[in-house]
Amino acid sequence: MAVTDEAIEKIKSMIVSGALRPGSRLPKESELAADLGLSRNSLREAVRALSLIRILDVRQGDGTYVTSLDPQLLLEALSFVVDFHRDDTVLEFLAVRRILEPAATALAAPLITEGQLDALSRQLDELGEDPPVEDLVAADLEFHRGIVRSCGNSVLCSLLDGLSGPTTRARVWRGLTQEDAVGRTLREHRAILAALRDRDAEAARSWATVHIASVEQWLRSTL
Amino acid sequence: MAVTDEAIEKIKSMIVSGALRPGSRLPKESELAADLGLSRNSLREAVRALSLIRILDVRQGDGTYVTSLDPQLLLEALSFVVDFHRDDTVLEFLAVRRILEPAATALAAPLITEGQLDALSRQLDELGEDPPVEDLVAADLEFHRGIVRSCGNSVLCSLLDGLSGPTTRARVWRGLTQEDAVGRTLREHRAILAALRDRDAEAARSWATVHIASVEQWLRSTL
DNA sequence: TGCGGCACAGACGTCCGATGTATCCGCCCA
DNA sequence: TGGGCGGATACATCGGACGTCTGTGCCGCA
Incomplete structure:
Protein backbone atom coordinates (compact mmCIF):
# COMPACT_ATOMS: atom_id res chain seq x y z
CA MET A 1 0.00 0.00 0.00
CA THR A 67 -13.59 18.05 13.59
CA SER A 68 -16.55 17.48 15.86
CA LEU A 69 -17.33 14.34 13.85
CA ASP A 70 -21.01 15.16 14.08
CA PRO A 71 -23.13 13.09 11.73
CA GLN A 72 -24.37 16.33 10.30
CA LEU A 73 -20.88 17.44 9.40
CA LEU A 74 -19.67 14.14 8.05
CA LEU A 75 -22.72 13.52 5.91
CA GLU A 76 -22.27 16.97 4.43
CA ALA A 77 -19.55 15.37 2.37
CA LEU A 78 -22.26 13.18 0.92
CA SER A 79 -23.64 16.03 -1.13
CA PHE A 80 -20.23 16.52 -2.69
CA VAL A 81 -20.25 12.92 -3.83
CA VAL A 82 -23.86 13.07 -4.91
CA ASP A 83 -23.07 15.95 -7.23
CA PHE A 84 -21.19 13.55 -9.45
CA HIS A 85 -24.12 11.35 -10.23
CA ARG A 86 -25.47 11.58 -13.67
CA ASP A 87 -29.03 12.35 -14.51
CA ASP A 88 -29.93 8.76 -15.20
CA THR A 89 -29.67 7.94 -11.51
CA VAL A 90 -31.85 10.81 -10.32
CA LEU A 91 -34.82 8.48 -10.23
CA GLU A 92 -33.03 6.15 -7.86
CA PHE A 93 -32.15 9.01 -5.54
CA LEU A 94 -35.69 10.21 -5.66
CA ALA A 95 -36.95 6.74 -4.82
CA VAL A 96 -34.78 6.68 -1.72
CA ARG A 97 -35.98 10.11 -0.77
CA ARG A 98 -39.51 8.90 -1.21
CA ILE A 99 -38.85 6.31 1.44
CA LEU A 100 -37.03 8.55 3.89
CA GLU A 101 -38.85 11.82 3.68
CA PRO A 102 -42.34 10.59 4.58
CA ALA A 103 -40.85 8.69 7.49
CA ALA A 104 -38.99 11.78 8.66
CA THR A 105 -42.10 13.91 8.29
CA ALA A 106 -44.09 11.44 10.36
CA LEU A 107 -41.40 11.44 13.03
CA ALA A 108 -41.51 15.22 13.12
CA ALA A 109 -45.26 15.33 13.73
CA PRO A 110 -45.08 15.00 17.50
CA LEU A 111 -41.81 16.88 17.84
CA ILE A 112 -42.01 20.03 15.75
CA THR A 113 -42.88 23.13 17.75
CA GLU A 114 -45.72 25.53 17.10
CA GLY A 115 -43.16 28.23 16.55
CA GLN A 116 -41.48 26.29 13.79
CA LEU A 117 -44.81 25.54 12.19
CA ASP A 118 -45.64 29.24 12.29
CA ALA A 119 -42.34 30.08 10.66
CA LEU A 120 -42.97 27.58 7.88
CA SER A 121 -46.46 28.94 7.32
CA ARG A 122 -45.11 32.44 7.15
CA GLN A 123 -42.54 31.46 4.55
CA LEU A 124 -45.26 29.89 2.46
CA ASP A 125 -47.38 33.01 2.71
CA GLU A 126 -44.50 35.27 1.81
CA LEU A 127 -43.90 33.26 -1.31
CA GLY A 128 -47.23 34.36 -2.76
CA GLU A 129 -49.38 32.51 -5.23
CA ASP A 130 -47.22 32.70 -8.31
CA PRO A 131 -43.53 32.93 -7.40
CA PRO A 132 -40.62 32.60 -9.83
CA VAL A 133 -39.56 29.00 -10.29
CA GLU A 134 -36.16 29.48 -8.69
CA ASP A 135 -37.71 30.98 -5.59
CA LEU A 136 -40.17 28.15 -5.37
CA VAL A 137 -37.51 25.49 -5.58
CA ALA A 138 -35.39 27.23 -2.96
CA ALA A 139 -38.41 27.56 -0.70
CA ASP A 140 -39.27 23.94 -1.35
CA LEU A 141 -35.84 22.83 -0.23
CA GLU A 142 -36.06 25.04 2.85
CA PHE A 143 -39.55 23.82 3.65
CA HIS A 144 -38.59 20.17 3.72
CA ARG A 145 -35.40 20.87 5.56
CA GLY A 146 -37.31 22.78 8.19
CA ILE A 147 -39.55 19.82 8.84
CA VAL A 148 -36.88 17.16 8.69
CA ARG A 149 -34.73 19.04 11.18
CA SER A 150 -37.43 18.35 13.72
CA CYS A 151 -37.49 14.62 13.19
CA GLY A 152 -35.17 14.05 16.11
CA ASN A 153 -32.58 12.10 14.17
CA SER A 154 -29.61 14.06 12.91
CA VAL A 155 -28.37 11.21 10.75
CA LEU A 156 -31.67 11.01 8.97
CA CYS A 157 -31.76 14.77 8.61
CA SER A 158 -28.28 15.03 7.13
CA LEU A 159 -28.88 12.11 4.82
CA LEU A 160 -31.96 13.75 3.39
CA ASP A 161 -30.14 17.01 3.04
CA GLY A 162 -27.48 15.29 0.99
CA LEU A 163 -29.95 13.40 -1.15
CA SER A 164 -32.14 16.38 -1.89
CA GLY A 165 -29.52 18.20 -3.84
CA PRO A 166 -29.60 16.24 -7.08
CA THR A 167 -33.37 16.15 -7.21
CA THR A 168 -33.46 19.91 -7.06
CA ARG A 169 -32.59 20.30 -10.69
CA ALA A 170 -35.37 17.94 -11.59
CA ARG A 171 -37.82 20.13 -9.76
CA VAL A 172 -36.61 23.15 -11.67
CA TRP A 173 -37.28 21.46 -14.98
CA ARG A 174 -40.65 20.43 -13.75
CA GLY A 175 -41.59 23.90 -12.63
CA LEU A 176 -40.59 25.20 -16.01
CA THR A 177 -42.42 22.68 -18.10
CA GLN A 178 -45.37 21.31 -16.20
CA GLU A 179 -48.63 23.14 -16.01
CA ASP A 180 -49.70 24.04 -12.49
CA ALA A 181 -46.64 22.47 -10.85
CA VAL A 182 -46.26 25.61 -8.75
CA GLY A 183 -49.81 25.65 -7.47
CA ARG A 184 -49.76 21.97 -6.79
CA THR A 185 -46.55 22.18 -4.80
CA LEU A 186 -47.90 24.99 -2.68
CA ARG A 187 -51.14 23.16 -1.98
CA GLU A 188 -49.27 20.03 -0.96
CA HIS A 189 -47.00 21.99 1.31
CA ARG A 190 -49.97 23.52 3.06
CA ALA A 191 -51.52 20.09 3.45
CA ILE A 192 -48.38 18.75 5.06
CA LEU A 193 -48.28 21.67 7.44
CA ALA A 194 -51.93 21.18 8.35
CA ALA A 195 -51.32 17.53 9.14
CA LEU A 196 -48.35 18.45 11.32
CA ARG A 197 -50.43 21.02 13.17
CA ASP A 198 -52.95 18.30 13.88
CA ARG A 199 -50.08 16.15 15.14
CA ASP A 200 -51.38 13.57 12.71
CA ALA A 201 -48.28 11.59 11.82
CA GLU A 202 -50.01 9.28 9.38
CA ALA A 203 -51.61 12.11 7.45
CA ALA A 204 -48.29 13.93 7.32
CA ARG A 205 -46.58 10.79 6.05
CA SER A 206 -49.18 10.31 3.36
CA TRP A 207 -49.02 13.87 2.15
CA ALA A 208 -45.26 13.75 2.02
CA THR A 209 -45.45 10.55 0.01
CA VAL A 210 -47.94 12.06 -2.39
CA HIS A 211 -45.80 15.14 -2.73
CA ILE A 212 -42.66 13.27 -3.68
CA ALA A 213 -44.46 10.69 -5.74
CA SER A 214 -45.90 13.41 -7.94
CA VAL A 215 -42.41 14.63 -8.78
CA GLU A 216 -41.27 11.08 -9.32
CA GLN A 217 -44.17 10.26 -11.58
CA TRP A 218 -43.63 13.32 -13.68
CA LEU A 219 -39.92 12.62 -13.97
CA ARG A 220 -40.53 9.01 -14.95
CA SER A 221 -42.92 10.02 -17.70
CA THR A 222 -40.50 12.58 -19.02
CA LEU A 223 -37.29 10.58 -19.27
CA MET B 1 -9.54 29.77 -1.62
CA THR B 67 -14.03 6.09 -12.25
CA SER B 68 -17.31 4.70 -13.49
CA LEU B 69 -19.09 7.04 -11.05
CA ASP B 70 -21.55 4.26 -10.27
CA PRO B 71 -23.68 5.01 -7.23
CA GLN B 72 -22.41 1.77 -5.79
CA LEU B 73 -18.82 2.89 -6.08
CA LEU B 74 -19.31 6.40 -4.80
CA LEU B 75 -21.41 5.41 -1.83
CA GLU B 76 -18.70 2.97 -0.86
CA ALA B 77 -16.91 5.99 0.49
CA LEU B 78 -19.84 6.40 2.83
CA SER B 79 -18.73 3.46 4.91
CA PHE B 80 -15.35 5.10 5.38
CA VAL B 81 -17.04 8.15 6.81
CA VAL B 82 -19.46 6.13 8.86
CA ASP B 83 -16.57 4.39 10.60
CA PHE B 84 -15.80 7.62 12.37
CA HIS B 85 -19.10 7.88 14.15
CA ARG B 86 -19.03 7.27 17.82
CA ASP B 87 -21.15 4.71 19.54
CA ASP B 88 -23.65 7.21 20.79
CA THR B 89 -24.99 7.73 17.29
CA VAL B 90 -25.47 4.05 16.52
CA LEU B 91 -29.10 4.35 17.49
CA GLU B 92 -29.66 7.05 14.92
CA PHE B 93 -28.06 4.97 12.19
CA LEU B 94 -30.14 2.03 13.22
CA ALA B 95 -33.28 4.15 13.09
CA VAL B 96 -32.49 5.12 9.50
CA ARG B 97 -31.83 1.53 8.65
CA ARG B 98 -35.13 0.63 10.20
CA ILE B 99 -36.79 2.91 7.70
CA LEU B 100 -34.85 1.84 4.63
CA GLU B 101 -34.41 -1.87 5.07
CA PRO B 102 -38.09 -2.83 5.32
CA ALA B 103 -38.79 -0.70 2.27
CA ALA B 104 -35.97 -2.35 0.36
CA THR B 105 -37.11 -5.78 1.41
CA ALA B 106 -40.63 -5.01 0.20
CA LEU B 107 -39.27 -3.76 -3.09
CA ALA B 108 -37.31 -6.97 -3.49
CA ALA B 109 -40.37 -9.19 -3.02
CA PRO B 110 -41.49 -9.14 -6.66
CA LEU B 111 -37.97 -8.94 -8.06
CA ILE B 112 -35.81 -11.48 -6.28
CA THR B 113 -35.36 -14.71 -8.21
CA GLU B 114 -36.07 -18.20 -7.00
CA GLY B 115 -32.41 -18.98 -7.43
CA GLN B 116 -31.39 -16.22 -5.11
CA LEU B 117 -33.97 -17.29 -2.56
CA ASP B 118 -32.63 -20.83 -2.75
CA ALA B 119 -29.10 -19.57 -2.21
CA LEU B 120 -30.16 -17.59 0.86
CA SER B 121 -32.02 -20.58 2.26
CA ARG B 122 -28.99 -22.74 1.74
CA GLN B 123 -26.77 -20.29 3.58
CA LEU B 124 -29.17 -20.29 6.51
CA ASP B 125 -29.19 -24.07 6.59
CA GLU B 126 -25.43 -24.31 6.44
CA LEU B 127 -25.17 -22.02 9.43
CA GLY B 128 -26.81 -24.64 11.64
CA GLU B 129 -28.79 -24.05 14.77
CA ASP B 130 -26.11 -22.75 17.07
CA PRO B 131 -23.34 -21.02 15.14
CA PRO B 132 -20.55 -18.92 16.67
CA VAL B 133 -21.57 -15.30 17.12
CA GLU B 134 -19.08 -13.97 14.59
CA ASP B 135 -20.35 -16.36 11.94
CA LEU B 136 -23.91 -15.36 12.67
CA VAL B 137 -23.22 -11.67 12.34
CA ALA B 138 -21.34 -12.18 9.09
CA ALA B 139 -24.17 -14.31 7.77
CA ASP B 140 -26.67 -11.73 8.94
CA LEU B 141 -24.90 -9.01 6.98
CA GLU B 142 -24.72 -11.24 3.93
CA PHE B 143 -28.36 -12.20 4.24
CA HIS B 144 -29.63 -8.65 4.22
CA ARG B 145 -27.25 -7.65 1.49
CA GLY B 146 -28.46 -10.52 -0.64
CA ILE B 147 -32.03 -9.34 -0.37
CA VAL B 148 -31.34 -5.65 -0.74
CA ARG B 149 -29.34 -6.24 -3.88
CA SER B 150 -32.56 -7.40 -5.50
CA CYS B 151 -34.51 -4.27 -4.65
CA GLY B 152 -33.84 -2.77 -8.06
CA ASN B 153 -32.31 0.43 -6.75
CA SER B 154 -28.55 0.55 -6.58
CA VAL B 155 -28.52 3.78 -4.62
CA LEU B 156 -30.71 2.29 -1.95
CA CYS B 157 -28.62 -0.85 -1.94
CA SER B 158 -25.33 0.99 -1.52
CA LEU B 159 -26.73 3.30 1.10
CA LEU B 160 -27.84 0.37 3.20
CA ASP B 161 -24.51 -1.31 2.72
CA GLY B 162 -22.79 1.76 4.09
CA LEU B 163 -25.15 2.17 6.99
CA SER B 164 -25.04 -1.45 8.05
CA GLY B 165 -21.41 -1.32 9.04
CA PRO B 166 -21.67 0.53 12.32
CA THR B 167 -24.64 -1.47 13.50
CA THR B 168 -22.66 -4.65 13.07
CA ARG B 169 -20.75 -4.18 16.25
CA ALA B 170 -23.99 -3.67 18.10
CA ARG B 171 -25.20 -6.99 16.86
CA VAL B 172 -22.07 -8.67 18.08
CA TRP B 173 -22.59 -7.36 21.58
CA ARG B 174 -26.16 -8.47 21.44
CA GLY B 175 -25.30 -11.95 20.33
CA LEU B 176 -22.83 -12.17 23.17
CA THR B 177 -25.07 -10.91 25.90
CA GLN B 178 -28.68 -11.58 25.06
CA GLU B 179 -30.29 -14.89 25.66
CA ASP B 180 -31.63 -16.53 22.50
CA ALA B 181 -30.55 -13.71 20.21
CA VAL B 182 -29.12 -16.30 17.83
CA GLY B 183 -32.24 -18.38 17.62
CA ARG B 184 -34.43 -15.36 17.27
CA THR B 185 -32.35 -13.95 14.45
CA LEU B 186 -32.46 -17.22 12.55
CA ARG B 187 -36.22 -17.53 12.96
CA GLU B 188 -36.77 -14.00 11.74
CA HIS B 189 -34.54 -14.58 8.75
CA ARG B 190 -36.56 -17.64 7.80
CA ALA B 191 -39.77 -15.68 8.16
CA ILE B 192 -38.48 -12.96 5.84
CA LEU B 193 -37.47 -15.57 3.30
CA ALA B 194 -40.86 -17.24 3.49
CA ALA B 195 -42.62 -13.93 2.89
CA LEU B 196 -40.40 -13.25 -0.11
CA ARG B 197 -41.14 -16.69 -1.52
CA ASP B 198 -44.83 -15.90 -1.22
CA ARG B 199 -44.12 -12.65 -3.05
CA ASP B 200 -45.88 -11.00 -0.14
CA ALA B 201 -44.26 -7.58 0.00
CA GLU B 202 -46.18 -6.40 3.04
CA ALA B 203 -45.35 -9.44 5.07
CA ALA B 204 -41.71 -9.12 4.09
CA ARG B 205 -41.74 -5.48 5.09
CA SER B 206 -43.26 -6.25 8.45
CA TRP B 207 -40.83 -9.04 9.24
CA ALA B 208 -37.91 -6.85 8.30
CA THR B 209 -39.25 -4.11 10.56
CA VAL B 210 -39.68 -6.52 13.43
CA HIS B 211 -36.23 -7.88 12.86
CA ILE B 212 -34.50 -4.51 13.05
CA ALA B 213 -36.77 -3.16 15.75
CA SER B 214 -35.79 -6.01 18.02
CA VAL B 215 -32.14 -5.05 17.73
CA GLU B 216 -33.03 -1.43 18.23
CA GLN B 217 -35.10 -2.13 21.28
CA TRP B 218 -32.39 -4.21 22.85
CA LEU B 219 -29.80 -1.56 22.16
CA ARG B 220 -31.97 1.18 23.55
CA SER B 221 -32.53 -0.71 26.77
CA THR B 222 -28.83 -1.42 27.14
CA LEU B 223 -27.33 2.01 26.62
C1' DT C 1 -3.97 50.96 34.68
C1' DG C 2 -6.22 49.75 30.44
C1' DC C 3 -6.31 49.53 25.57
C1' DG C 4 -4.67 49.14 20.96
C1' DG C 5 -1.12 48.40 17.57
C1' DC C 6 3.04 46.11 16.14
C1' DA C 7 6.47 42.54 15.72
C1' DC C 8 7.79 37.89 16.23
C1' DA C 9 7.28 32.98 16.23
C1' DG C 10 4.87 29.03 14.76
C1' DA C 11 2.21 26.39 11.44
C1' DC C 12 0.12 25.64 7.17
C1' DG C 13 0.45 26.75 1.77
C1' DT C 14 3.02 26.33 -2.30
C1' DC C 15 6.60 25.38 -5.20
C1' DC C 16 10.86 23.19 -7.31
C1' DG C 17 13.82 19.54 -8.67
C1' DA C 18 15.48 14.93 -8.18
C1' DT C 19 15.04 10.12 -7.73
C1' DG C 20 12.44 5.68 -7.16
C1' DT C 21 9.09 2.41 -9.05
C1' DA C 22 5.30 0.39 -11.60
C1' DT C 23 3.14 -0.14 -16.14
C1' DC C 24 2.77 -0.20 -21.00
C1' DC C 25 4.37 -1.30 -25.40
C1' DG C 26 7.27 -2.10 -29.17
C1' DC C 27 11.46 -4.35 -30.63
C1' DC C 28 14.26 -8.26 -30.97
C1' DC C 29 15.35 -12.97 -30.80
C1' DA C 30 14.40 -17.83 -30.85
C1' DT D 1 4.58 -16.61 -34.17
C1' DG D 2 5.40 -16.30 -29.35
C1' DG D 3 7.83 -14.70 -25.51
C1' DG D 4 11.19 -11.97 -23.14
C1' DC D 5 13.75 -7.67 -22.68
C1' DG D 6 14.29 -2.75 -22.38
C1' DG D 7 13.01 1.97 -23.13
C1' DA D 8 9.45 5.42 -22.49
C1' DT D 9 5.97 7.12 -19.68
C1' DA D 10 3.57 8.32 -15.56
C1' DC D 11 2.79 8.06 -10.86
C1' DA D 12 5.28 7.83 -5.84
C1' DT D 13 8.13 9.87 -2.65
C1' DC D 14 11.36 12.78 -0.86
C1' DG D 15 13.95 17.02 0.97
C1' DG D 16 14.28 21.65 1.20
C1' DA D 17 13.10 26.49 0.53
C1' DC D 18 10.13 30.32 0.76
C1' DG D 19 5.48 32.59 1.14
C1' DT D 20 1.44 33.60 3.91
C1' DC D 21 -1.59 33.53 7.63
C1' DT D 22 -2.68 33.29 12.61
C1' DG D 23 -2.04 33.67 17.47
C1' DT D 24 0.26 35.98 21.07
C1' DG D 25 2.72 38.85 23.93
C1' DC D 26 5.38 43.00 24.35
C1' DC D 27 5.35 47.90 24.26
C1' DG D 28 3.84 52.46 23.99
C1' DC D 29 0.14 55.64 24.34
C1' DA D 30 -3.85 57.58 26.61
Missing part, protein backbone atom coordinates in the same frame (compact mmCIF):
# COMPACT_ATOMS: atom_id res chain seq x y z
CA ALA A 2 1.17 3.51 -0.70
CA VAL A 3 2.60 5.48 2.19
CA THR A 4 -0.09 8.10 1.84
CA ASP A 5 -2.81 5.49 2.14
CA GLU A 6 -1.07 4.09 5.16
CA ALA A 7 -1.02 7.55 6.67
CA ILE A 8 -4.74 7.93 6.05
CA GLU A 9 -5.38 4.63 7.79
CA LYS A 10 -3.15 5.49 10.70
CA ILE A 11 -4.76 8.86 11.26
CA LYS A 12 -8.15 7.22 10.97
CA SER A 13 -7.28 4.61 13.54
CA MET A 14 -5.88 7.25 15.86
CA ILE A 15 -9.26 8.94 15.77
CA VAL A 16 -11.40 5.82 15.93
CA SER A 17 -9.36 4.40 18.78
CA GLY A 18 -9.80 7.58 20.75
CA ALA A 19 -6.15 8.63 20.76
CA LEU A 20 -7.31 11.73 18.92
CA ARG A 21 -10.58 13.08 20.21
CA PRO A 22 -12.95 15.40 18.39
CA GLY A 23 -11.60 18.91 18.54
CA SER A 24 -8.11 17.88 19.52
CA ARG A 25 -5.13 19.16 17.67
CA LEU A 26 -2.75 17.07 15.62
CA PRO A 27 1.00 17.40 15.93
CA LYS A 28 2.37 19.83 13.41
CA GLU A 29 2.83 18.49 9.93
CA SER A 30 6.58 18.02 10.14
CA GLU A 31 6.36 16.14 13.42
CA LEU A 32 3.47 13.95 12.40
CA ALA A 33 5.25 13.18 9.15
CA ALA A 34 8.32 12.10 11.09
CA ASP A 35 6.23 10.02 13.49
CA LEU A 36 4.45 8.21 10.68
CA GLY A 37 7.68 7.81 8.74
CA LEU A 38 6.96 9.74 5.58
CA SER A 39 7.65 13.08 4.02
CA ARG A 40 5.64 16.17 4.76
CA ASN A 41 4.44 16.27 1.16
CA SER A 42 2.96 12.81 1.34
CA LEU A 43 1.43 13.46 4.72
CA ARG A 44 -0.21 16.57 3.37
CA GLU A 45 -1.94 14.49 0.72
CA ALA A 46 -3.41 12.32 3.45
CA VAL A 47 -4.49 15.31 5.50
CA ARG A 48 -6.02 16.97 2.48
CA ALA A 49 -8.03 13.87 1.66
CA LEU A 50 -9.35 13.64 5.21
CA SER A 51 -10.18 17.30 5.27
CA LEU A 52 -12.22 17.00 2.08
CA ILE A 53 -14.56 14.62 3.86
CA ARG A 54 -14.60 16.81 6.97
CA ILE A 55 -12.67 14.51 9.24
CA LEU A 56 -9.92 17.05 9.74
CA ASP A 57 -10.04 20.81 9.80
CA VAL A 58 -6.82 22.54 8.78
CA ARG A 59 -6.37 26.19 9.67
CA GLN A 60 -3.50 27.99 8.11
CA GLY A 61 -1.24 29.65 10.60
CA ASP A 62 -2.83 27.71 13.42
CA GLY A 63 -2.84 23.94 13.15
CA THR A 64 -4.81 20.89 12.14
CA TYR A 65 -7.70 19.73 14.26
CA VAL A 66 -10.09 16.82 14.39
CA ALA B 2 -6.47 27.60 -1.62
CA VAL B 3 -5.12 26.53 -4.98
CA THR B 4 -5.66 22.90 -4.09
CA ASP B 5 -9.31 23.53 -3.32
CA GLU B 6 -9.62 25.37 -6.59
CA ALA B 7 -8.11 22.40 -8.35
CA ILE B 8 -10.61 20.08 -6.69
CA GLU B 9 -13.45 22.29 -7.85
CA LYS B 10 -12.09 22.55 -11.36
CA ILE B 11 -11.63 18.82 -11.73
CA LYS B 12 -15.09 18.31 -10.30
CA SER B 13 -16.63 20.73 -12.75
CA MET B 14 -14.77 19.12 -15.62
CA ILE B 15 -16.41 15.84 -14.71
CA VAL B 16 -19.86 17.20 -13.92
CA SER B 17 -19.91 19.24 -17.12
CA GLY B 18 -19.05 16.20 -19.15
CA ALA B 19 -15.65 17.38 -20.34
CA LEU B 20 -14.27 14.36 -18.54
CA ARG B 21 -16.44 11.28 -18.94
CA PRO B 22 -16.43 8.20 -16.73
CA GLY B 23 -13.46 6.06 -17.62
CA SER B 24 -11.65 8.79 -19.47
CA ARG B 25 -8.07 9.58 -18.69
CA LEU B 26 -6.78 12.81 -17.22
CA PRO B 27 -3.78 14.61 -18.66
CA LYS B 28 -0.60 13.59 -16.90
CA GLU B 29 0.05 15.28 -13.58
CA SER B 30 2.61 17.74 -14.85
CA GLU B 31 0.42 18.87 -17.73
CA LEU B 32 -2.74 19.14 -15.69
CA ALA B 33 -0.86 21.07 -13.05
CA ALA B 34 0.35 23.49 -15.69
CA ASP B 35 -3.14 23.82 -17.16
CA LEU B 36 -4.69 24.58 -13.80
CA GLY B 37 -1.85 26.88 -12.87
CA LEU B 38 -0.41 25.16 -9.82
CA SER B 39 2.43 22.90 -8.86
CA ARG B 40 2.40 19.20 -9.26
CA ASN B 41 2.53 18.71 -5.50
CA SER B 42 -0.58 20.74 -4.90
CA LEU B 43 -2.37 19.03 -7.75
CA ARG B 44 -1.48 15.70 -6.25
CA GLU B 45 -3.23 16.69 -3.04
CA ALA B 46 -6.37 17.42 -5.02
CA VAL B 47 -6.14 14.15 -6.92
CA ARG B 48 -5.51 12.19 -3.76
CA ALA B 49 -8.57 13.71 -2.11
CA LEU B 50 -10.75 12.85 -5.08
CA SER B 51 -9.39 9.35 -5.25
CA LEU B 52 -10.20 8.73 -1.59
CA ILE B 53 -13.85 9.22 -2.38
CA ARG B 54 -13.57 7.12 -5.54
CA ILE B 55 -14.03 9.90 -8.05
CA LEU B 56 -10.61 9.31 -9.55
CA ASP B 57 -8.61 6.15 -9.94
CA VAL B 58 -4.86 6.62 -10.09
CA ARG B 59 -2.72 3.82 -11.44
CA GLN B 60 0.98 4.08 -10.95
CA GLY B 61 2.92 3.83 -14.17
CA ASP B 62 -0.24 4.22 -16.19
CA GLY B 63 -2.27 7.35 -15.54
CA THR B 64 -5.21 8.83 -13.69
CA TYR B 65 -8.74 7.96 -14.76
CA VAL B 66 -12.25 9.01 -13.89
